[in-house]
Amino acid sequence: MPQQIIEDKEKDFAYSWVSSSRFLWYCQIFVVIAIVLSACVALYTHRYKGKPKVNVPESTLYSPTYK
Numbered sequence: 001m002p003q004q005i006i007e008d009k010e011k012d013f014a015y016s017w018v019s020s021s022r023f024l025w026y027c028q029i030f031v032v033i034a035i036v037l038s039a040c041v042a043l044y045t046h047r048y049k050g051k052p053k054v055n056v057p058e059s060t061l062y063s064p065t066y067k
Contacts, residue, residue, distance in 0.1 A: 058065045
């Protein structure tokens with residue numbers, strides 16, 4: 001009976017340092033990749049779309065023309 005308890009403890013997340021650290025490492029990698037990809041998508045959706053066509057009154061130009 002004590003052998004069964006020891007085997008179960010080795011498979012448990014809290015008692016196995018190697019498997020828990022590997023799991024946490026993969027979770028960290030997944031989170032970092034998710035953050036980087038979401039930042040790339042956000043930058044792509046809010047990208048600069050070009051210079052807009054703006055109507056400037058002729059009286060405010062460097063060499064203004066008046067009527």
